[in-house]
Amino acid sequence: MNESSPAPPDPAGATERLPKALIDGGRAPGADLGRRLEPFLISVGALCVALLIFGVFLAVDGLNPLDVYAEMFRGAFGTWFSFQNTLQRAAPLMLTALCTALPAQLGLVVIGGEGALVVGGVAAAVAGLAMSHASPYAVLTAMFFAGTFAGGLWIAAVGALRAYRGVNETISSLLLAYIAIALMNHLVEGPLRDPASLNKPATRHIGELNMLGPMPGLDVHWGLFYGVIACLCGWLLMKRTVFGFAASMTGGNLRAALLSGLRVKRLIVVTCFLAGAAAGLAGMVEVAAVHGRANASLVAGYGYTGILVAFVARQNPLGVLPVALLLGGIGASGGLLQRHFNLPDASVNVLQGILFMVILAAETLYGRFSAWSFGRRSAPSRPVGAAA
Amino acid sequence: MSGALGNWGVPLAVAAGAIRISTPFIFVSLGECITERSGRINLGLEGTLVMGAMVGYGGSYLTGSPWLGVLAAGLVGVVLGGLHGLLCSRPRVNDIAVGIGLMLFGLGLAFFLGKPLIQPSAARLPAIPLGFWSQSSQVQDALRVNVLFIFGVLLAPAVSFALRRTRWGLIVRTVGESAEAARAMGYDVNRVRTLATMAGGFLAGVGGSFLSLFYPGSWNEGLSSGQGLMAVALVIFARWDPIRCLYASLLFGGASALGPALQAVGVTSGYYLFNAAPYALTLLIMVMSSSATRTSADQPAELTVAR
Numbered sequence: 001m002n003e004s005s006p007a008p009p010d011p012a013g014a015t016e017r018l019p020k021a022l023i024d025g026g027r028a029p030g031a032d033l034g035r036r037l038e039p040f041l042i043s044v045g046a047l048c049v050a051l052l053i054f055g056v057f058l059a060v061d062g063l064n065p066l067d068v069y070a071e072m073f074r075g076a077f078g079t080w081f082s083f084q085n086t087l088q089r090a091a092p093l094m095l096t097a098l099c100t101a102l103p104a105q106l107g108l109v110v111i112g113g114e115g116a117l118v119v120g121g122v123a124a125a126v127a128g129l130a131m132s133h134a135s136p137y138a139v140l141t142a143m144f145f146a147g148t149f150a151g152g153l154w155i156a157a158v159g160a161l162r163a164y165r166g167v168n169e170t171i172s173s174l175l176l177a178y179i180a181i182a183l184m185n186h187l188v189e190g191p192l193r194d195p196a197s198l199n200k201p202a203t204r205h206i207g208e209l210n211m212l213g214p215m216p217g218l219d220v221h222w223g224l225f226y227g228v229i230a231c232l233c234g235w236l237l238m239k240r241t242v243f244g245f246a247a248s249m250t251g252g253n254l255r256a257a258l259l260s261g262l263r264v265k266r267l268i269v270v271t272c273f274l275a276g277a278a279a280g281l282a283g284m285v286e287v288a289a290v291h292g293r294a295n296a297s298l299v300a301g302y303g304y305t306g307i308l309v310a311f312v313a314r315q316n317p318l319g320v321l322p323v324a325l326l327l328g329g330i331g332a333s334g335g336l337l338q339r340h341f342n343l344p345d346a347s348v349n350v351l352q353g354i355l356f357m358v359i360l361a362a363e364t365l366y367g368r369f370s371a372w373s374f375g376r377r378s379a380p381s382r383p384v385g386a387a388a
Numbered sequence: 389m390s391g392a393l394g395n396w397g398v399p400l401a402v403a404a405g406a407i408r409i410s411t412p413f414i415f416v417s418l419g420e421c422i423t424e425r426s427g428r429i430n431l432g433l434e435g436t437l438v439m440g441a442m443v444g445y446g447g448s449y450l451t452g453s454p455w456l457g458v459l460a461a462g463l464v465g466v467v468l469g470g471l472h473g474l475l476c477s478r479p480r481v482n483d484i485a486v487g488i489g490l491m492l493f494g495l496g497l498a499f500f501l502g503k504p505l506i507q508p509s510a511a512r513l514p515a516i517p518l519g520f521w522s523q524s525s526q527v528q529d530a531l532r533v534n535v536l537f538i539f540g541v542l543l544a545p546a547v548s549f550a551l552r553r554t555r556w557g558l559i560v561r562t563v564g565e566s567a568e569a570a571r572a573m574g575y576d577v578n579r580v581r582t583l584a585t586m587a588g589g590f591l592a593g594v595g596g597s598f599l600s601l602f603y604p605g606s607w608n609e610g611l612s613s614g615q616g617l618m619a620v621a622l623v624i625f626a627r628w629d630p631i632r633c634l635y636a637s638l639l640f641g642g643a644s645a646l647g648p649a650l651q652a653v654g655v656t657s658g659y660y661l662f663n664a665a666p667y668a669l670t671l672l673i674m675v676m677s678s679s680a681t682r683t684s685a686d687q688p689a690e691l692t693v694a695r
Contacts, residue, residue, distance in 0.1 A: 109488075111488060165678050167674050168674070171617065171621045171670075172674060175614075175668075175670050175674075176671070179668055179671070182660045182663050182667070183661070185660040186658065190658075307488060308489075311488075311489075344500050344503040345499075346499030346503070348496075349495065349499065350493070350500045352492060353489065353490075353492045353493025353497065356488070357475065357486070357490065360475065360481060360482070360485050360486050361481060361486075363478075364479050
């Protein structure tokens with residue numbers, strides 16, 4: 001669509017300022033393929049570089065990086081059992097990644113998925129307990145709506161503050177994450193506390209019958225299904241609807257969006273609500289399928305890893321699916337690293353941090369390869385925060 | 389009556405907390421202030437803070453001198469700041485995103501390398517007993533002031549002076565207000581910003597060493613609870629003025645001390661809610677000091693994020 005093959009390579013990005021018709025003149029064969037392959041190739045290259053750097057790290061620690069990586073692969077994807085464990089971990093990551101990826105279409109950097117997850121989990125637990133005498137389907141439906149609604153409102157507040165008061169959404173969403181955790185601690189220590197939970201304060205259990213079970217033929221709970229469907233819906237919404245087009249336009253050029261009469265403020269609030277609803281659903285799944293109650297186990301870092309997933313996927317909801325699988329796998333292999341190589345559990349975080357930095361540094365490579373000759377990256381994946 | 393201060397215990401504990409807890413806030417916010425004045429925002433200072441705490445503790449443990457630990461913490465902050473600065477100097481690399489990456493990286497690395505440091509105890513920083521005149525042990529405890537706090541208090545006017553009255557400060561401010569003007573004057577914008585980020589990293593590292601070497605005074609993984617991030621919000625609240633950064637840090641320190649102070653006098657209900665006070669206060673202040681229609685006149689014009 002935006003190939004600038006006839007135009008000379010233009011590192012300064014002046015083509016970005018030209019009307020599209022001027023640069024859309026000729027279309028080199030294969031350029032479309034190149035444009036499609038570019039994010040994939042650069043991401044895979046960045047992953048390799050990150051593994052290389054972490055390998056040096058391991059070598060300094062006196063370990064053979066190849067051994068460690070082989071073991072990680074076995075622990076994440078090697079057997080059916082470990083693969084199911086990976087899928088189980090990928091499910092909440094898909095949902096929390098959407099919490100960053102959806103607002104990113106508007107040029108917003110929301111990093112408070114952890115807070116929406118916690119709020120959604122607590123709300124789902126409360127709804128489940130309130131309905132505990134109804135049928136399991138009714139309980140789960142109530143939990144679903146309570147979780148998504150609470151998480152949605154939490155991040156919608158971030159969007160509203162941004163739209164109507166100009167409050168920076170990155171910082172406010174993170175502050176709200178800390179507030180959410182404090183609120184949860186207050187509730188499970190006080191009003192909602194199960195007297196039987198001594199060491200680790202928690203709400204009462206929602207009941208084994210009401211738990212979200214495994215999907216047919218799998219040992220993986222239905223949360224995976226929710227995650228995949230949410231990513232597909234997010235992709236359809238953002239890439240195939242008028243709403244998504246308006247969002248991309250706002251993210252690409254705020255002034256143009258305002259001039260063409262888009263209701264940008266409402267767009268921001270609605271997108272943030274959907275983003276928060278996804279993360280809240282992750283909290284509901286954690287409660288309904290894994291823990292059975294709301295407690296500090298909800299604060300497991302899925303929200304923060306979700307930010308990484310969204311950035312590695314370049315904020316594309318479909319790209320979130322494989323990346324969540326990859327990072328779920330890295331997480332799943334963490335325990336194995338601890339047992340077999342005596343590495344601290346934080347080594348997974350180090351690898352994730354290195355990966356994050358390399359992926360961000362690789363942003364600078366986009367559009368650099370004249371052999372592929374394409375103009376610029378598509379608007380939604382422009383440097384986030386560009387639309388101030 | 390000594391020792392039993394009754395209801396005066398709460399304000400005293402809050403004041404003591406303001407002094408004790410605010411020190412890392414002072415250093416991180418002054419560092420972030422320098423960085424943001426150059427037109428970049430470094431959200432990774434949370435990671436720098438925790439790395440500084442770990443390296444400071446390790447340095448003190450290995451050398452026996454807490455001051456060498458503080459220096460090592462500052463230097464690791466310089467390295468992380470330099471990493472942020474160099475990455476952001478590449479075209480199209482977003483400073484906020486790199487900051488988030490640096491935060492996760494710094495936290496992971498600190499927990500990874502700091503695992504062996506949880507057990508041993510290192511030499512701590514000394515404190516000056518300014519409460520010697522009082523009979524009350526509570527007053528004496530409250531006024532055991534750390535040397536780093538005094539440094540921080542003196543640093544605020546120094547940074548303010550440097551930014552306003554020196555050639556270096558003028559260059560940093562020019563780069564932050566108009567990159568094009570700075571370029572026209574022959575300054576390398578990316579280099580100035582990278583150096584400003586490194587200076588900010590140094591201060592954040594020093595602030596981190598306070599956490600592990602004085603209060604709470606040991607190294608563990610739950611040491612920081614977002615102080616590095618709150619400092620970023622605090623700089624916005626202080627409208628990029630180092631002196632106001634100092635006042636805001638004291639306010640935040642006091643707010644953070646409210647929960648423990650109330651707990652000490654027996655008010656235990658809502659302990660966790662009081663713990664959320666500094667975050668809620670930050671948010672409230674950001675809501676009040678922001679505007680949807682105009683940007684603050686004090687804001688560096690090159691800073692796109694904090695409008």
